């Protein structure tokens with residue numbers, strides 16, 4: 001048995017890699033399972049063109065077995081296996097990917113389900129194991145081989161007995177240290193949850209012997225622990241299924257299973273795109289505001305999968321802030337991953353997907369608004385504020401996306417209306433979109449300033465949230481109609497003669513007005529006669545950019 005050496009640089013590379021590529025140790029299981037799945041895929045692709053091979057799907061599976069006593073964890077598969085040469089080439093050469101080579105050789109044959117490409121994932125095993133043994137028998141070979149390594153100092157290869165084609169990777173799990181716990185990688189529940197998290201949608205069954213307490217046979221109260229082989233992964237990614245095959249319930253179950261929220265989703269969006277960038281996505285509009293939504297802890301983002309394997313739990317780049325409430329996942333085979341498969345190297349494809357998704361969310365919200373107003377209003381009550389913040393931020397550059405999704409309470413309709421509805425029913429002589437700000441609808445209703453506008457028969461939008469007025473200032477106008485506060489100096493419909501007559505009335509009562517100005521000096525800029533008042537003796541008005549309500553908010557802000 002000869003011991004072969006890694007080249008010096010490779011040795012350093014291996015050490016570096018083992019310790020620095022992956023941010024989480026648990027990733028090793030994802031990598032080994034992905035390799036096993038690739039190995040089965042290879043038989044599948046071979047069988048497509050090789051008539052002597054048949055592929056009976058139910059004969060192919062992976063198995064994860066932990067042995068606490070011996071501190072070993074084995075991941076075995078019924079895949080294509082490795083010859084002696086392949087063991088040396090693929091596991092003895094860092095960054096050599098047999099899978100990438102396979103994909104290139106079989107390009108015409110739609111080999112893109114294969115996950116491997118970098119030739120480093122296997123070594124992640126050394127993050128949790130101080131010894132790795134690989135026993136493999138390649139398809140069509142009589143002899144099986146055992147590859148063994150204790151990490152950076154090299155590997156051995158020898159002949160071994162193995163009946164069936166396939167590979168078993170056996171990890172000798174490290175002992176716990178003060179800083180790191182490794183025992184957990186021998187625990188059933190932990191292994192199950194890692195498999196669920198990253199490898200739930202691997203297309204072949206991942207089996208595990210799972211212990212459960214069962215009533216002893218023939219007994220009514222005696223229990224015993226029994227080991228049962230279970231399939232841990234759900235295998236078929238629902239996003240790859242045809243929309244017609246899926247029911248509302250399927251989507252709701254997925255939402256709950258994935259723990260996107262504790263509520264029922266208000267709406268789901270299932271996207272399958274086969275264009276410049278290929279991806280599948282299932283997105284959800286939650287019904288309720290997540291409890292931490294307006295807190296610092298809240299992280300927006302969608303789950304990102306590459307070929308069914310979880311790459312990132314919260315990919316923030318996929319969602320603009322104004323749609324941060326959207327939950328769900330994206331799966332694409334076109335992502336350029338970096339070697340840790342954790343972060344993305346070039347984000348061109350990701351940007352394309354994000355743009356695409358953004359458009360889709362907008363149009364789905366618009367159709368919800370059009371087709372199911374009641375539901376839209378439920379949504380809007382939860383997340384309307386976020387849309388308004390979206391208009392306000394980035395200097396209103398999101399206005400095209402968002403302005404049609406906004407709603408405000410209307411003085412005439414006594415309910416939420418869209419800007420489009422407002423503008424569509426404006427009388428011909430009305431020049432502006434009028435709004436009034438206040439603490440509540442009831443208080444706004446009583447504002448003296450609203451009376452004269454209402455008297456003209458014009459609709460007034462009631463702004464009760466701080467953000468409202470700031471947001472529409474960013475919009476500036478909607479369908480070429482400018483917004484105007486009912487408390488602004490010029491309402492845009494008072495006749496010239498009115499202005500003359502107020503001037504003369506002010507002159508006639510000059511003494512009184514001067515006196516009032518004196519008394520209120522420093523509090524108001526001016527005191528004037530108004531033709532706007534109806535049932536009230538007096539009201540405040542502004543003549544500048546900032547309305548009274550905005551002034552209140554601004555002066556309440558810390559300096």
Ligand code: ADP
Nearest residue numbers: 035039090097098099116117118119120121122
């Ligand atoms: P990658 O999967 O990116 O190619 P890995 O380091 O994970 O890189 O694996 C290196 C290579 O070893 C794979 O490309 C494949 O050729 C081979 N290999 C690893 N695990 C198995 C396995 N279970 N069965 C067959 N071949 C395997």
Ligand code: MG
Nearest residue numbers: 035116121122
């Ligand atoms: Mg791999």
